[in-house]
Amino acid sequence: MEDPLKWMKVPASITERVGEAGALIDSTEGVIRIISHYDGDGITSAGILSRAIHRSDKRFHVTMMNVLTEDDIKELDGGFDLLIVSDMGSSQAEMISRRLIEIGARGIILDHHKTEGRERPYSISDGGGLIEVNPRFHGIDGTSGCSGSTLSFLLSLALDPGNVDLCIYSLAGSLADRQHVPEFSELNLGVRNLSIEMGYLRSVVGMPFSGRSIFEALRTSNDPFIRGISGDDEGSRDLLADLAIDPDKRLEELEKDEVKKLQSYVYSQLLKDGVSQYIVHELFRENLFSEKYGNLQDLAYSIDTCGRRGDMGKGLQVVWGSMEAYGTALEERFDQKKEIQVLLQRRLKDGINDMDHIQWLMMEEDKLAGTIAGLSHNYLFDHTKPVLALSKGDNGKMKVSSRGHRALCTDGLDLGEVMREAGKAHGGGGGGHDVAAGGSLLEEDLGSYLAHCDRMVGEQLRGKKMDA
Numbered sequence: 001m002e003d004p005l006k007w008m009k010v011p012a013s014i015t016e017r018v019g020e021a022g023a024l025i026d027s028t029e030g031v032i033r034i035i036s037h038y039d040g041d042g043i044t045s046a047g048i049l050s051r052a053i054h055r056s057d058k059r060f061h062v063t064m065m066n067v068l069t070e071d072d073i074k075e076l077d078g079g080f081d082l083l084i085v086s087d088m089g090s091s092q093a094e095m096i097s098r099r100l101i102e103i104g105a106r107g108i109i110l111d112h113h114k115t116e117g118r119e120r121p122y123s124i125s126d127g128g129g130l131i132e133v134n135p136r137f138h139g140i141d142g143t144s145g146c147s148g149s150t151l152s153f154l155l156s157l158a159l160d161p162g163n164v165d166l167c168i169y170s171l172a173g174s175l176a177d178r179q180h181v182p183e184f185s186e187l188n189l190g191v192r193n194l195s196i197e198m199g200y201l202r203s204v205v206g207m208p209f210s211g212r213s214i215f216e217a218l219r220t221s222n223d224p225f226i227r228g229i230s231g232d233d234e235g236s237r238d239l240l241a242d243l244a245i246d247p248d249k250r251l252e253e254l255e256k257d258e259v260k261k262l263q264s265y266v267y268s269q270l271l272k273d274g275v276s277q278y279i280v281h282e283l284f285r286e287n288l289f290s291e292k293y294g295n296l297q298d299l300a301y302s303i304d305t306c307g308r309r310g311d312m313g314k315g316l317q318v319v320w321g322s323m324e325a326y327g328t329a330l331e332e333r334f335d336q337k338k339e340i341q342v343l344l345q346r347r348l349k350d351g352i353n354d355m356d357h358i359q360w361l362m363m364e365e366d367k368l369a370g371t372i373a374g375l376s377h378n379y380l381f382d383h384t385k386p387v388l389a390l391s392k393g394d395n396g397k398m399k400v401s402s403r404g405h406r407a408l409c410t411d412g413l414d415l416g417e418v419m420r421e422a423g424k425a426h427g428g429g430g431g432g433h434d435v436a437a438g439g440s441l442l443e444e445d446l447g448s449y450l451a452h453c454d455r456m457v458g459e460q461l462r463g464k465k466m467d468a
């Protein structure tokens with residue numbers, strides 16, 4: 001393929017920008033310092049950039065972190081000729097630009113997050129030696145159509161079309177940022193189509209599981225969580241025996257009729273358990289498989305898990321192609337899935353506190369609270385009411401994670417607003433997206449806080465804005 005950027009129909013203004021950024025890399029003699037976010041998207045971004053830069057015979061240094069603070073930027077004192085900030089930086093662009101001018105270095109920002117109301121990106125023509133690439137300046141949705149890893153991949157292609165093999169990691173990063181739900185779109189869709197066209201990935205529709213064997217896939221599955229199967233060795237074995245499927249088979253080895261039998265079982269079982277038709281239907285979307293990594297979800301979430309455990313270096317090794325690192329990262333991902341399963345099983349036994357418009361539960365720690373709230377909402381309890389997962393914080397405060405389903409947001413649910421308003425009124429705060437948000441409150445206010453949230457959600461779902 002001669003020009004992958006053209007084949008993907010990347011808008012000319014973006015191609016031009018990444019071309020300029022590529023030229024900046026090409027003209028750099030000294031060290032290129034990469035600072036990236038520490039999550040799955042940030043790690044794949046850093047991996048793609050460092051591999052592409054290495055292939056261009058340049059030297060690099062990678063750091064991954066949670067937030068880039070003003071102090072971090074002030075501490076940048078040279079030792080590099082070019083700085084690349086990836087999967088973050090747009091909200092700190094002004095500080096970064098100032099610092100780079102002070103130390104006489106040049107920089108590139110590759111970010112897909114909000115741009116703080118600025119109308120145009122930083123440009124070389126501003127004279128500051130900083131290029132900012134952010135899809136939001138080009139009419140592309142930074143939340144769903146392009147991740148940090150997508151930008152890194154486009155830049156790698158501008159450096160050399162031969163970097164096209166890095167497409168797998170590009171999509172893994174988008175997936176880790178959950179940009180694949182309900183399906184890949186805009187620039188991500190271009191990368192998806194390219195990966196399939198070039199034979200790097202294979203599209204499989206209707207297999208909502210991942211694992212090294214179908215048995216492992218079933219017993220470790222949390223999304224979907226299937227009662228009597230998920231976390232249940234015997235239940236999983238019995239089901240496979242009933243369906244006459246070899247438990248040791250790899251997912252990609254399953255025959256068409258075996259996949260069909262599994263699908264119809266999952267479909268009817270979940271509906272029988274009261275899961276929303278909308279959620280069940282969504283499970284049977286496309287999954288991408290790679291010869292080397294299996295289900296792309298495993299690649300994406302194992303790298304993401306490395307970041308969450310503070311082991312970004314291992315995630316980076318995975319993107320550099322180490323199968324040894326992938327093996328242990330995958331092991332840790334399955335360990336975490338098990339941990340989630342134990343929490344879900346306990347939840348199933350203990351039940352949930354039910355109010356008129358919300359459901360809530362207490363957790364021992366806030367780790368995984370969002371995940372448990374989301375999966376409880378989808379698979380365990382009433383899917384017409386959002387779930388709040390609460391845990392004790394410091395100084396008499398409590399932390400909250402709340403999750404709903406997009407179908408509820410279409411009806412008016414906005415958890416970000418609920419967390420912000422109810423938090424503010426009860427000694428805490430909060431915010432986030434309509435489907436997923438978090439906040440805090442004073443522990444002594446728990447009762448009135450929950451009543452406030454319940455009332456607000458009720459008003460939202462009735463389509464009326466509540467008076468503050």
Ligand SMILES: [Mn+2]
Nearest residue numbers: 041087148177
């Ligand atoms: Mn990201």
